Amino acid sequence: MAAVTDSGTAERPARLNSDALQMIVGILVIALTTFIPELAGNPYWSHTFQLVNLFIAVSILQNILLVDAGQASFGQGAIFGMAAYMVGIAFGTHEIGYAAAFLCGVLAALCGGLLFALPSLRVQGFHLGFVTLSAAIVFPEILVALNDWTNGINGISLSFSWLKEPGTLGVSPLSLMIAATGAAALILQVGLRRTVLGRRMVVAALSPEAAQSLGISPGLMRAVAFLIVAAGTGVAGALYPAVVGFVSPSAFKFDLSILFFFAIIVGGRGQPMGPIVGVWLLYLLPNILLAEFVHYRLLAYGFVTLLVVLMFPDGIVGWLEKLRVNRQRSRRDGPILHLDQLFSGREAANKEPGERSAIEVRQGYKAFGKVVALDRVDLTVREGEIHGLIGANGSGKTSLLNVLTGLSRINGGTVLVNGTDISGLPAHRISALGLGRTFQKPRIFPSLSIWGNVQIGLDGRGGDHTQPSALSIDTLRDELEGRSADWLPHGQRRLVEVMRVVLKEANILLLDEPAAGLSPDERREFANLLRNVSRRLGKTVVLVEHDLDLVWDVADRITVLDAGRVIATGTPTEVARNPAAQPLFVGSKHA
Amino acid sequence: MDELAIILVRGLSTGAIFSLIAMSFNVVYSSSGVLNFAQGNMLVLGGLAAHLLLDSTSVGSWFAMLPVAAIAIGAVMTVQGYVTLLPMRFQQHSESWLISTMAVSVIIGATMLLLQGPIAREVPSVFPSFRVFGTRTPAPYALAAGLAVVWYVALRWFLRRTLTGLAISALSQDIDAARTAGLPVRRLQLLAFTISGLIIGSAGFVAAPVLTITGESGVKYVLNGFIASVVGGMGSNTGALFGGALLGVLTMMTTYHVGGEFQNLLALLLLVGVLMIRPEGIFGRSSARRV
Numbered sequence: 001m002a003a004v005t006d007s008g009t010a011e012r013p014a015r016l017n018s019d020a021l022q023m024i025v026g027i028l029v030i031a032l033t034t035f036i037p038e039l040a041g042n043p044y045w046s047h048t049f050q051l052v053n054l055f056i057a058v059s060i061l062q063n064i065l066l067v068d069a070g071q072a073s074f075g076q077g078a079i080f081g082m083a084a085y086m087v088g089i090a091f092g093t094h095e096i097g098y099a100a101a102f103l104c105g106v107l108a109a110l111c112g113g114l115l116f117a118l119p120s121l122r123v124q125g126f127h128l129g130f131v132t133l134s135a136a137i138v139f140p141e142i143l144v145a146l147n148d149w150t151n152g153i154n155g156i157s158l159s160f161s162w163l164k165e166p167g168t169l170g171v172s173p174l175s176l177m178i179a180a181t182g183a184a185a186l187i188l189q190v191g192l193r194r195t196v197l198g199r200r201m202v203v204a205a206l207s208p209e210a211a212q213s214l215g216i217s218p219g220l221m222r223a224v225a226f227l228i229v230a231a232g233t234g235v236a237g238a239l240y241p242a243v244v245g246f247v248s249p250s251a252f253k254f255d256l257s258i259l260f261f262f263a264i265i266v267g268g269r270g271q272p273m274g275p276i277v278g279v280w281l282l283y284l285l286p287n288i289l290l291a292e293f294v295h296y297r298l299l300a301y302g303f304v305t306l307l308v309v310l311m312f313p314d315g316i317v318g319w320l321e322k323l324r325v326n327r328q329r330s331r332r333d334g335p336i337l338h339l340d341q342l343f344s345g346r347e348a349a350n351k352e353p354g355e356r357s358a359i360e361v362r363q364g365y366k367a368f369g370k371v372v373a374l375d376r377v378d379l380t381v382r383e384g385e386i387h388g389l390i391g392a393n394g395s396g397k398t399s400l401l402n403v404l405t406g407l408s409r410i411n412g413g414t415v416l417v418n419g420t421d422i423s424g425l426p427a428h429r430i431s432a433l434g435l436g437r438t439f440q441k442p443r444i445f446p447s448l449s450i451w452g453n454v455q456i457g458l459d460g461r462g463g464d465h466t467q468p469s470a471l472s473i474d475t476l477r478d479e480l481e482g483r484s485a486d487w488l489p490h491g492q493r494r495l496v497e498v499m500r501v502v503l504k505e506a507n508i509l510l511l512d513e514p515a516a517g518l519s520p521d522e523r524r525e526f527a528n529l530l531r532n533v534s535r536r537l538g539k540t541v542v543l544v545e546h547d548l549d550l551v552w553d554v555a556d557r558i559t560v561l562d563a564g565r566v567i568a569t570g571t572p573t574e575v576a577r578n579p580a581a582q583p584l585f586v587g588s589k590h591a
Numbered sequence: 592m593d594e595l596a597i598i599l600v601r602g603l604s605t606g607a608i609f610s611l612i613a614m615s616f617n618v619v620y621s622s623s624g625v626l627n628f629a630q631g632n633m634l635v636l637g638g639l640a641a642h643l644l645l646d647s648t649s650v651g652s653w654f655a656m657l658p659v660a661a662i663a664i665g666a667v668m669t670v671q672g673y674v675t676l677l678p679m680r681f682q683q684h685s686e687s688w689l690i691s692t693m694a695v696s697v698i699i700g701a702t703m704l705l706l707q708g709p710i711a712r713e714v715p716s717v718f719p720s721f722r723v724f725g726t727r728t729p730a731p732y733a734l735a736a737g738l739a740v741v742w743y744v745a746l747r748w749f750l751r752r753t754l755t756g757l758a759i760s761a762l763s764q765d766i767d768a769a770r771t772a773g774l775p776v777r778r779l780q781l782l783a784f785t786i787s788g789l790i791i792g793s794a795g796f797v798a799a800p801v802l803t804i805t806g807e808s809g810v811k812y813v814l815n816g817f818i819a820s821v822v823g824g825m826g827s828n829t830g831a832l833f834g835g836a837l838l839g840v841l842t843m844m845t846t847y848h849v850g851g852e853f854q855n856l857l858a859l860l861l862l863v864g865v866l867m868i869r870p871e872g873i874f875g876r877s878s879a880r881r882v
Contacts, residue, residue: 123866126626126689127821131862134814138855145852254810258693265690295705302697306674309691313678 017447018321022272023190027183029276030056034179038171050175050243052284053182054236059263059275060185061232066261067270067447068189068198069225070205072125073116075132076260078139079230081252083109083237088156088247089149098160098242105238106231113230117223136257140249155248158241174242181235186272188232193447196459201225202445203456210443212427213405213436214460214504255298259283262301266308268315270447277316325484351538353385353556358418358508358540359404365412366399366564373399375564376413381508381557386534386541388555388572390548390584396564397544398440401510404542405437406430417508431460436506440513442493444485450496451480457500473503491522498529508540509533515547523550530554548584552576560584596724598843604732606839607739608634608802611794612816613823613831614742615787621763621826622783625675625688627668629696630791631813636699637664637795638802642712653717657796664792665785671695672784676777696809703806711808714799735798739832742790746828749786759783763826811855815842818862824875833873837861 030053037045062076086108091101119131143150150156163174192198204211204221211218241247263282267274282304286297312319359381366374374396381387389397402408403415406427415422422430436457445453454476476499488496494514501509511530515523527550533539534554545551551558551572558575560568568578575581612630619625627633640660645652674695678687718730749756759779761769770776795802802808819838823830838858845857865872 119863119866123870126686127866127870129689130626130817130821131859131866134818134855134859134862137810137814138859141852141855145850145856255697258697262690262694295701299698299701299705302694302701306691306694306698309687309694310674310678313687 018324019190019193019272022317023186026186026273026276030179030182030186034175035169035171038166038175046172046175047243048284048287050178052279053178054239054243055259055263055283056275056279057178057182057185057236058233059260059267059279060182060189060272061229061236062260063264063270063272063275064185064189064192065225065229066264068192068205069201069222069229070124071120071222071225072129073132073226073229074129074261075116075134075136075139075254075257076229076233077252077254077257078132078136079109079112079116079233080237080240080256080260081139081143081247082112083234084240084247084252085143085150085156087238087241088158092156092158092241092247093149093151098163102238106234109230109234109237110227113226113233114223116230117226120222120226121219133254133257136254140253143249143252150249153249155246155251157246160242160245163242174239178236178239178243181232181239185232188228189272197224199448199452199456199459202447203443206445207439207443209407209427210439212407213431214456214500215428215431216460217426217428259301262305264315266305266315268312268318268321271315271317271321274315274317281316351384351535354383356383357381357416358383359542360416361400361404361413362415363413364400364403364410364415366396366403366408366410372564374403374410377561377564377566379559379566379569381540381542383507383540384534384538385556386530386543386554388551388558389542389544389561390546390551390558391561392584394563395561397561398512399564400561401437401512401542401544404430404510405435431506434505434507435510436501436504436508437510438494438497438501438512438514440516442490442497444488444493444496446484446486448485449481450483450485450488451477453485453496454480454499454503457503460504490517491519491526494518494526495529498533502533502537502539506539508542510542510544512544513546514543515545515550523547526550527554593725594847597726598840598847600723600726600728601732602840602843603836604728604736604839605842606819606836607732607736608794608798608812608835609815609819609838610739610832610835611735611742611790611798612812613820613835614739614746614828615790615794616816616820617826617828617831618746618759618783618787618790619672619780620820622759623676623679623688623762623780624766625679625692626817627671627675627784627787628689628692628813629671629699629809630787630816631811632696632699632703632809633664633668633788633791634795634798634812634816635703635802635804635806635809636667637661637792638714638799638804639703639712639795640664640792641714641796641799642804645714645717648715648717650717657793660796661789661793664795665788668788668791669781669785672781675784676780696813700806700809705806707805709805709807712804714802714804716800729801731798731800735794735801738794738797739835742793743828743832755779755782814855815858818858821862821872822865824872827872827874830872830874 033049033053037049058076058080062073065071065073083105087101087105090096090104091098116132116135120128123131144152160174164172167173200211200216201221203214204216204218208218211221244251259282263275263278265278266281267276267278282301286300290296290300308315314322357380359379361377361379364374364377377396377400379400389400391397399408403410404417406422406425410423417430417433417435420433422433458473485496515526518526530541530543531554534541543551543555555572557570558572559566560575560581568575568581612634616626616630619627637660640663644656644660675688675691678691716730720727720729722728750760751757758769758774759782761774762776762779766776815838819834820831822837823832823834838861841857841861842854845854849857
């Protein structure tokens with residue numbers, strides 16, 4: 001096995017992750033634990049593993065929500081319970097068919113998912129975690145309170161004997177459905193990471209600003225993630241009454257939500273095998289070892305979780321995965337991104353700046369409380385030019401950039417991007433007008449390969465999906481696929497971001513202090529890159545930068561900001577002569 | 592009129608307990624960004640301490656045992672703080688506190704369940720109940736309200752007037768700057784856990800006769816404390832007083848007009864409402880977005 005992998009990837013560095021392998025092992029484990037007890041005719045173990053695999057499915061789905069979509073929901077037990085109870089009410093009390101009841105259950109879970117997604121639009125992180133956990137605490141209380149429908153604390157009994165009869169392959173349809181749910185959850189997790197949607201979720205989770213600048217609506221991504229996960233959790237929940245034969249409020253206490261969450265942490269967040277290891281360790285093992293001491297189970301899983309947090313902060317599977325990655329890290333490669341990749345196949349066309357304006361700010365005004373960040377700013381950036389935006393710290397450069405990208409709104413004046421008035425447009429719509437930006441701190445997503453990091457730009461292209469003008473995509477993919485972005489040096493990270501916006505087919509590039517942290521050599525190369533992006537690809541570049549030498553080196557025109565006001569604008573020579581701009585040049589050769 | 596008086600008096604005094612939880616939350620939160628999920632269990636442990644320490648109903652022993660209970664819970668929380676802060680030295684796992692405090696909460700709850708079963712421990716009130724606006728009010732409620740004010744004033748003085756308190760306040764503003772300035776960050780954070788334990792321990796002791804002292808009730812208390820804290824504004828003690836009072840009155844109104852079983856649901860709705868309209872809370876500072 002190892003030999004095959006090695007020969008197949010002789011020139012390639014370490015595999016980025018072991019997702020595919022973990023998925024296969026996971027599906028095997030679920031399949032074996034489904035088939036062996038049933039074929040051996042042991043009802044105790046078949047029942048136990050039905051529950052275990054059901055919990056695993058829910059936990060895997062929560063793993064997707066927590067890691068890939070970045071949403072801390074600790075109340076998944078309530079979603080699970082909503083589906084289970086809906087089946088109980090529809091099938092048990094009202095005696096409608098199981099298929100219809102099943103559908104009702106999934107619908108109930110979807111409603112729950114929507115309820116959870118609502119606060120996620122406003123709050124994130126532990127705030128969201130506590131809100132959802134609160135919902136899980138309140139859920140059983142509501143079940144008791146709604147006595148008329150739920151039969152209160154006694155719950156509802158159901159009979160599903162026909163689902164438990166051995167069918168094809170000597171296994172009951174119920175076990176098959178549960179195994180299929182677990183396997184589907186795994187396939188969803190690993191598969192999603194290879195789709196546009198999955199990548200967009202990752203970007204929206206880790207950097208909402210970067211997402212918006214790539215035309216992604218973070219709120220939409222969150223809602224979609226909550227709904228996908230709720231649907232899957234609903235399927236698992238709808239199967240639960242069939243396994244146990246009754247539903248009661250005490251089955252869906254918040255301990256259940258904690259179990260799903262702890263299983264992820266103990267196994268390893270983001271790892272496909274994590275929830276399997278977690279549920280086995282937290283639920284199955286105490287079930288076997290402490291069969292006589294039911295009361296000690298809760299205590300056991302509190303202790304196991306605490307120990308794992310202290311000893312394996314990445315979880316058990318995460319720890320193994322880290323060992324693997326570290327072992328392969330010794331084969332580290334040198335710089336792999338270079339300018340040729342960006343311009344291969346492009347003749348040295350010399351595109352001069354045009355006369356039309358790409359960006360037009362008129363009397364732009366922005367205040368934060370009493371602090372005026374932009375004071376009636378006028379700015380014109382012509383198509384195809386490199387426009388330097390300079391000024392001291394706090395002079396309003398980044399504020400202006402944020403206004404241009406829609407991350408903040410101006411209080412007065414107008415902003416035109418490619419001729420369209422952008423005031424009132426959300427950031428991800430402005431991005432679709434052909435705007436791309438990089439950030440002071442490069443937004444690199446470690447869970448994606450280098451190619452994935454560049455590819456999210458490609459995903460964000462507007463309507464036409466023709467071959468991008470600038471690049472030979474296939475070559476780039478071959479060179480960058482499967483390489484971890486985690487170890488990229490800083491200068492290369494800048495390049496990744498620039499490549500990303502070029503691939504996005506943005507025709508206006510806003511670069512926020514791109515030279516910060518670059519070595520002199522890297523700066524020279526970066527200047528070269530900017531000239532090429534402008535002259536060979538014909539892009540408009542707005543360059544916010546403190547390195548005046550770099551700005552004077554590459555910019556066609558320069559605007560100087562001071563205390564939110566434009567104090568000088570023009571060609572580099574004009575600005576250098578402007579007395580108002582002199583204080584900038586202390587210690588610089590342009591004085 | 593009578594009903595309104597009952598709702599207000601009971602609401603405000605239950606709210607005082609929520610305020611105390613919220614304030615003990617705040618001390619730890621502002622020094623280390625940790626929201627101690629086990630804070631509700633600590634309150635219950637404070638109540639348990641009253642159950643174990645008070646064998647007579649003499650007022651003298653009550654006053655003698657109050658600091659003992661507070662210090663005991665303070666010590667427990669110092670140990671918890673040490674365990675919680677241990678893995679946080681590695682920056683990338685700075686969210687480990689979420690899981691470790693939840694795990695501690697589960698452990699305390701499970702241990703109590705093992706030792707005493709699902710039956711609640713009773714603590715008789717040392718002081719007689721009295722009448723406020725014609726409403727019979729158990730003394731522990733009034734004592735809790737008094738204690739909330741005492742701790743509010745004490746914290747205000749400590750955080751603004753003493754060098755150590757100012758250092759803890761500095762942590763809440765910029766932890767890296769504080770570290771660079773040479774402040775013993777870990778020790779201060781540990782101290783914050785101790786202070787938080789003193790607050791919650793004394794609160795549990797004082798309110799013991801009106802608390803539900805079981806392994807499972809801690810979660811309900813931490814939920815209410817968290818809601819009080821968010822409504823008032825995370826990290827603000829003034830907000831904690833206000834949020835607790837608001838939540839307490841709302842809880843009592845729900846009990847009277849809708850039914851006690853909907854208490855927590857209404858509290859949850861209040862939480863979601865505040866987060867949707869004003870996520871930083873009533874007295875919270877909104878922070879500028881950084882790009």
